Amino acid sequence: MxxxxxxxxxxxxxxxxxxxxxxxxxxxxxxxxxxxxxxxxxxxxxxxxxxxxxxxxxxxxxxxxxxxxxxxxxxxxxxxxxxxxxxxxxxxxxxxxxxxxxxxxxxxxxxxxxxAIEPPFDGLDREGVFTIHDMDEADAIERYVREHDLETAAIVGGGYVGIEMAEALSAHGISVDLYEMLPHVLQPFGEAVADVVEDHLREQGVTLHLETAVSGFSGDDRVERVHLEDGDEPADVAIVGVGVxxxxxxxxxxxxxxxxxxxxxxxxxxxxxxxxxxxxxxxxxxxxxxxxxxxxxxxxxxxxxxxxxxxxxxIGSPTPVGGIAGTAIVKAFDLGAARTGLLDEERAREVGFDPVSVTITAATRAHYYPGGADLTVTLVADREDGTLLGGSVVGREGAKRIDTVATALEAGMTVTDLQNADLAYAPPFSPVWDPILTAAKVLSGKLE
Amino acid sequence: MxxxxxxxxxxxxxxxxxxxxxxxxxxxxxxxxxxxxxxxxxxxxxxxxxxxxxxxxxxxxxxxxxxxxxxxxxxxxxxxxxxxxxxxxxxxxxxxxxxxxxxxxxxxxxxxxxxAIEPPFDGLDREGVFTIHDMDEADAIERYVREHDLETAAIVGGGYVGIEMAEALSAHGISVDLYEMLPHVLQPFGEAVADVVEDHLREQGVTLHLETAVSGFSGDDRVERVHLEDGDEPADVAIVGVGVxxxxxxxxxxxxxxxxxxxxxxxxxxxxxxxxxxxxxxxxxxxxxxxxxxxxxxxxxxxxxxxxxxxxxxIGSPTPVGGIAGTAIVKAFDLGAARTGLLDEERAREVGFDPVSVTITAATRAHYYPGGADLTVTLVADREDGTLLGGSVVGREGAKRIDTVATALEAGMTVTDLQNADLAYAPPFSPVWDPILTAAKVLSGKLE
CATH class of the missing domain: 3.50.50.60 (FAD/NAD(P)-binding domain)
Structure with missing residues (x-):
């Protein structure tokens, strides 16, 4: 043996x-x-x-x-x-x-x-300041929320953890301030997604502080304030979710x-x-x-x-681990947002592509069928041969449609290939042209 | 010009x-x-x-x-x-x-x-007997339902039109009897889908008459009875949807x-x-x-x-019309059912494949996340090289996941390729292994 x-x-x-x-x-x-x-x-x-x-x-x-x-x-x-x-x-x-x-x-x-990355913030070890990466932390946050009367939460970081925690804390009636250093939340999802998500977060009562660097926390026993470059804001609890x-x-x-x-x-x-x-x-x-x-x-x-x-x-049966497309999906209150592949055009150029992208908004169901929602779809392809590079979607339903794009990436499909995929249509589930196909059609036109 | x-x-x-x-x-x-x-x-x-x-x-x-x-x-x-x-x-x-x-x-x-195919039924032209293929017919059925006090409907044909009409007429409080000559409804969707749909139709109060041939209709002014090989049943309205x-x-x-x-x-x-x-x-x-x-x-x-x-x-810009995968999706009351590609193993053998299939049932969301549903997924592949041939899904949510399989068919992927696709996961949207991936994993194991 x-x-x-x-x-x-x-x-x-x-x-x-x-x-x-x-x-x-x-x-x-x-x-x-x-x-x-x-x-x-x-x-x-x-x-x-x-x-x-x-x-x-x-x-x-x-x-x-x-x-x-x-x-x-x-x-x-x-x-x-x-x-x-x-x-x-x-x-x-x-x-x-x-x-x-x-x-x-x-x-x-x-x-x-x-x-979890622990940034060099002052007061990171103060009571009521948490990262969230393991079960004990989740347990501690839940207890803290339950045992204290919290009015305001500071969430540092607008990635998916930050957004999920904004939803979680809002559900407890806590007023959420979200601090993000970059110009947009969900940076890897691209600007088309961020625009929709940011509007929705604001509608849900989250106060967004974009391009805002946090420098630390203060408070007597427990955290009371979050410190910014120019001033400070109240925070009865703080979640630091700036990546891993x-x-x-x-x-x-x-x-x-x-x-x-x-x-x-x-x-x-x-x-x-x-x-x-x-x-x-x-x-x-x-x-x-x-x-x-x-x-x-x-x-x-x-x-x-x-x-x-x-x-x-x-055990002797060599099996490749498979590649990744960086596919991710996140719930942001009533929205689903998802991304896959290469969305960042600068990065695409770095690795030798000539990226062209489109963003369209289309309904998730037939126009006359009750219930549907708008889905905003972005697709990126290489100008030269039409190879699909990446995509994103955001909307109140249908975010799992990103899987169609992720599958196309795994297969190395071009935009034309994707446009020809025989996707499922019936009025309760899709318009005749699924929003993914509509995006492919428009991008294909742009590549001609 | x-x-x-x-x-x-x-x-x-x-x-x-x-x-x-x-x-x-x-x-x-x-x-x-x-x-x-x-x-x-x-x-x-x-x-x-x-x-x-x-x-x-x-x-x-x-x-x-x-x-x-x-x-x-x-x-x-x-x-x-x-x-x-x-x-x-x-x-x-x-x-x-x-x-x-x-x-x-x-x-x-x-x-x-x-x-619409008009089978050689007696009494097909009787008032209250409809096919449904054009707008005037839809208009006539809607008026007939509105203007008469209908207790029982006979739907002839268990394809998607028949099932959609069963839902439509049930919504008006009409008791629906569905007659299908074949052993199962939704024949092109395969038996795994049919089993789930049939159970659900019965739960919804639809009386299924499978392997039952209709021979015609009778009634004084309007349709009153539907005639079968051995006897007849009441029908205040009849919809004949046996294909086009x-x-x-x-x-x-x-x-x-x-x-x-x-x-x-x-x-x-x-x-x-x-x-x-x-x-x-x-x-x-x-x-x-x-x-x-x-x-x-x-x-x-x-x-x-x-x-x-x-x-x-x-206009001088030659463009291929693209292929089809026979992708279809249908709502059956609270279920969505979908299919793509080649599901019929006999037909697959006729065209030279050696089909192997699996059917699995998995949750549409993380097991701990509220609201999910079971999705039953069937995948069929060729034994020799693992090429994906077709698939079906059925469940209370997630039927559009068929698009992942349809995209894989368009690309000519193998089951292993599909298994390696980087599909989106987050607890509100999927388990870690999307049901499609789980099915691919199990089928892949069966092909080894």
Missing amino acids: SDPFVVIGGDAAGMSAASKAKREDPERDVIVFEKGEWVSYAACGMPYYVKGDVEDLEDLVAMTAETFREERDVDLRTGHEVVEIDPEREVVAVEADGDRFEQPYGHLLVATGAR TPNVELAADAGVEVGETGAIATDEYGRTNLESVFAAGDCAEARHVVTDEPDHVPLALTANRAGRAIGETV | SDPFVVIGGDAAGMSAASKAKREDPERDVIVFEKGEWVSYAACGMPYYVKGDVEDLEDLVAMTAETFREERDVDLRTGHEVVEIDPEREVVAVEADGDRFEQPYGHLLVATGAR TPNVELAADAGVEVGETGAIATDEYGRTNLESVFAAGDCAEARHVVTDEPDHVPLALTANRAGRAIGETV
Whole structure:
């Protein structure tokens, strides 16, 4: 029997890999070291726990530690922190309950995830100031909201976490101020989406402070004020959601190569530069299907998929981890906003494309059928050969239509190909020309 | 100036072609002959007019005759029936108001549509027995429902028209009996969809009579009974929706070739076998993207797209009409059901594939997020190279996810390609693995 498959980190990528390897090769020893107590939890669900849509924090756990141990026969050890990787001797050093021991590995998967960026703000450790990246933080925010009478919330960062938290806190009757350094919220979704989302956030009572840098927080016992360049504003609670940074230190110390994005560099099978050492999930890079370059987009599906593929590869059935298109979707109160591929024209030019884009607004259902909504669709393509580069959608329904564009990107379709796709039409579901097709039609005309 | 572009038929294909040609080449004479009075109307919306969701029949008209004439400068002549095509002399003979005249053409588009099949039933002409294929029929049904006190409806045919009409008539408190000769409703959608839809129809109070042939109708003044092989059942109104047949006679008489499907044979530009004569819409065949063979699937998007392409081609910019995947979607009370591609395994084998299929049921949202529903997904692929052949979905939400599969078919993706598509995930919109991805994953496992 070969040496164990050792996994560092018990969330999406790690547990997917461990489960898959054990299922395909039950004889293989599979050991997962998780330094915390939560495993396989849906970080994306945390705002909905704070909002109150999800009753119990444990509902966010896709599969409990017990299930992994008993039903999947994975040797899952929570409260175990891997503190060193020795690639020469193929062992990891583990600390648990104050003890330290070594564990040899045949294959090693680094699935150490990412952590919330903590900007150099004054007063970041004041009571009532939170980041939101793990379950304990979600728990703490929910309790804080429940136990205090909060009038005003400061949310720092207009990415999806910030917007989801704006919705969550508004649902508790808290007045939300959202601070974003850039000119728009949801920067990776592009300006067409941002315009619609910003209008809607304002309609919902969120006060937007765009191009506004926060410098810190103050207050006596608890947070009371948020400090800006020119003055300060009240804040009874503050959520800092300015992005995540991959946890690469453990691997980097062992000589694992880190890419330009700051995440661990991997090949198409999720292998790092070190023999038998893989990386997947929020700590790792993945290949972007449009640019064909390494990118870092820490999202759940990528982690799950890569973990699963690596689980197959380590038991002798090499399976590519697949590329990413940077597809993302977010609920912003009553809107859905989604994006995929390459939307940033500057970035597109950097990698050698000549981007042309259109934005259209069309109805999600037949014009005479009750209920529909406007969907704003942006598509970007290369002028030369019409290759589709990316797209976005935003509206009160139909945001999952982004999947059509994401599928087209995976296939390397041109705008003309997409325009010819036989998408589904019936009055309750779509106009004859689905909004995606209308956008493709208009973009195609612009390319001629 | 070249001879006029003459179009026979003023609905989707005809008006799309006429509009496009005139827009791209305003100097070109474009004449449309429509034998009726309605143009460019949404036949698919008629059940919702009967149901009461659409207030005014004219709401179903995408663009009025006046708009085509005045804004689009198309010479649209309603009440004009083309009775003969003479391809030698390149003229059509037209009858209007009892007069007959000839009109020369440079290019001719046959867009004569289809008509409801009228089976050889006794008493088909009795009052209260309707087919539903044109606006006047929709109008008549709506009036009949409004003006009479109807208890029981007999719907003959379990295709999408039958199911939409079951919903429409139930909404008026009429008890619906649906008669289908085949073992299942929605035959082209496959058994996995039919099972779910049939259960739901029964829940909604529709009485299903499967494998039941209707032989006719009887009644004193108006229809009162529907006759079956073994007995009869009450019916205060009857809708016969057993499919459509293409209107090819005019073209066939002129020597236009009709394909094996019974519709007009066309090439990739919508050209028939006759010089300068095109055909598009419900009267014409189209190339199926999976089988690469001619097929006849009379649907609105195909008609619009082909018309538009032919409009470009006739003004000197040759544009393929595009293929079809037979994508269709239907609302059945609270369900959405959709299909695309090749689902029938027998047919798949006939055209040289070795089909393998899976059916899975998965949630449309994260398990902990409120509101989701089960979506049942079927995917079919070729065993040898994994090429995706078709798929279906059914559920209370998410039926438009079929577009992901339709796009994959257009691109010729394999199941593995589809499995690797970076589809959008966030708890309110999808589980981490979208149901389509889960189905692809399971099918992929079965192909190994």
